[in-house]
Amino acid sequence: MTPQRIRTAIIGAGFSGLGAAISLRRAGHRDFVVLERSPDVGGTWWDNTYPGCRCDVPSNLYSYSFLPNPDWPETFSPRGEIQRYLRRCAEEEGVIEHLRFGVSLERAAWDEEALAWRLQTSDGEWLAERLITGTGGLVEPKLPEIDGLDTFAGPVVHTARWDHDLALEGRRVGVIGTGSSAIQVIPELAKVAGHLDVFQRSPAWVLPHVNRRTTRVERLLFRRLPVTQRADRAFTTLYMELGNLIMTRRPGVMKALEALGRLHLRRQLPDHPELHAALTPSYRLGCKRITLSNHYLRSFAQPHVELVTAGIARVTPQGIVTADGVSHDLDVLVLGTGFQVTEMPAAARVVGRDGRTLQEVWAGAPEAYLGTSVAGFPNLFTLLGPNTGLGAGSIVTMIEAQLDYAVACLDAMDREGLATIEPREDVQHAYNVEIQRRSEPTVWLSGGCSSWYLADDGRNVTLWPDLMAAFERQTRRFTLADHVVTRRDEVPASAPDAEPAAV
Numbered sequence: 001m002t003p004q005r006i007r008t009a010i011i012g013a014g015f016s017g018l019g020a021a022i023s024l025r026r027a028g029h030r031d032f033v034v035l036e037r038s039p040d041v042g043g044t045w046w047d048n049t050y051p052g053c054r055c056d057v058p059s060n061l062y063s064y065s066f067l068p069n070p071d072w073p074e075t076f077s078p079r080g081e082i083q084r085y086l087r088r089c090a091e092e093e094g095v096i097e098h099l100r101f102g103v104s105l106e107r108a109a110w111d112e113e114a115l116a117w118r119l120q121t122s123d124g125e126w127l128a129e130r131l132i133t134g135t136g137g138l139v140e141p142k143l144p145e146i147d148g149l150d151t152f153a154g155p156v157v158h159t160a161r162w163d164h165d166l167a168l169e170g171r172r173v174g175v176i177g178t179g180s181s182a183i184q185v186i187p188e189l190a191k192v193a194g195h196l197d198v199f200q201r202s203p204a205w206v207l208p209h210v211n212r213r214t215t216r217v218e219r220l221l222f223r224r225l226p227v228t229q230r231a232d233r234a235f236t237t238l239y240m241e242l243g244n245l246i247m248t249r250r251p252g253v254m255k256a257l258e259a260l261g262r263l264h265l266r267r268q269l270p271d272h273p274e275l276h277a278a279l280t281p282s283y284r285l286g287c288k289r290i291t292l293s294n295h296y297l298r299s300f301a302q303p304h305v306e307l308v309t310a311g312i313a314r315v316t317p318q319g320i321v322t323a324d325g326v327s328h329d330l331d332v333l334v335l336g337t338g339f340q341v342t343e344m345p346a347a348a349r350v351v352g353r354d355g356r357t358l359q360e361v362w363a364g365a366p367e368a369y370l371g372t373s374v375a376g377f378p379n380l381f382t383l384l385g386p387n388t389g390l391g392a393g394s395i396v397t398m399i400e401a402q403l404d405y406a407v408a409c410l411d412a413m414d415r416e417g418l419a420t421i422e423p424r425e426d427v428q429h430a431y432n433v434e435i436q437r438r439s440e441p442t443v444w445l446s447g448g449c450s451s452w453y454l455a456d457d458g459r460n461v462t463l464w465p466d467l468m469a470a471f472e473r474q475t476r477r478f479t480l481a482d483h484v485v486t487r488r489d490e491v492p493a494s495a496p497d498a499e500p501a502a503v
Helices: 015-026 079-092 180-192 216-224 226-249 253-268 297-301 345-349 358-362 395-416 425-439 468-476
Strands: 004-011 032-036 099-101 105-111 116-121 124-133 156-158 172-176 195-199 305-308 312-316 319-322 327-329 332-335 380-382 418-423 483-487
Touching (some): 032 124, 105 345, 124 395, 172 180, 180 195, 180 297, 297 305, 395 418, 395 483
Parallel strands (some): 124 380, 156 332
Antiparallel strands (some): 116 124, 312 319
């Protein structure tokens, strides 16, 4: 079958993919398609539907700067509100017609003869001159490597693949993990479970959550005077940047902030001092992701909720046996074990010029230029790629900055008559050497923990080690000389047959 031809293919319709579609359309690009495996927009906010799921970044910041929402019902939004916001953005910006739902990417391989990406999808083959991946890091669940996990007789559910038909009322439920997702779901499970065992490998720093309902006056003010919402966003950004400044340059200050975490713990469990040591981390605040909750810690005050700190030896058909020899009988097992972030599963399906996948090139330690483009992978833009995460702040800010760079590349291709563009290897290498240099003093490397921020060799491959504003400045400075290009007038006029796609 003849492949469908498109100028630009975008993979994913979460904040990254939709942001790319909107940015392209606003910049005058119309020949593009968005391939999304789910039945609607939202990305991680479509996939994650576990009880209690919400964002831990204020809504006025965790949204597109160019599409503010004056009607957020809460200051920190639940996942349903975020997904509906993204749907409205897609409709208002006219990109719905470019979306193809229920289409998953199976393989994307660079075709040197066609100077385009050949995309094998569940809906047939596409030929795209440019490829933008917006699959994000919170996509594929990370399953724990525990002996006997596949032998458990009851239901096993990961928080990212929640089963809403799962009967939990009165049952014995076990939760493995105490990261961000687990901390949100555990209080909800405690409301219905007959008995709840929480298996903790290491405790998380938990700070008070300041979420509240927005007032009618606030929403009216944001709607009638948009400058007030912009001011709120600017203030929140400054607050978050202060957190980034401390974590990246003055990590010792985080020790003083740990007093807030300890105070919160004592207030949440005033009558259970025996739990305080088990729930207090030994590593520096910020070394792992900081969590927010007013309900998680107090869950352990309930008589039917038990914190299990002994390591898991194995899973049996009946439950879990811990390293101290105790058997914990369970009916349901919930995995709150996070995602394959550093592995980036989509990287195994993207094949570059030399026939190697991104996964093979990265070999467990991803790196890119501006977290967005990779030498040896022409016309490829990876949104939320290596070192674009944040210790504090909104990844939407980082996405918008990446899109500034990506659109600048695409505009340069059209203006200069370029067939391909990719970063020079020496430029990419120098950029990543600087990333690691800046990472050395950060709390993520000096805080005394191991986390999903780091590769196996200890390098920071996930977070941006500076202010959000610094990343925005770097992505605005597009320099064509930093790239390897192929001009169209240098390319023989021959390419495999393809049919133009209707978009």
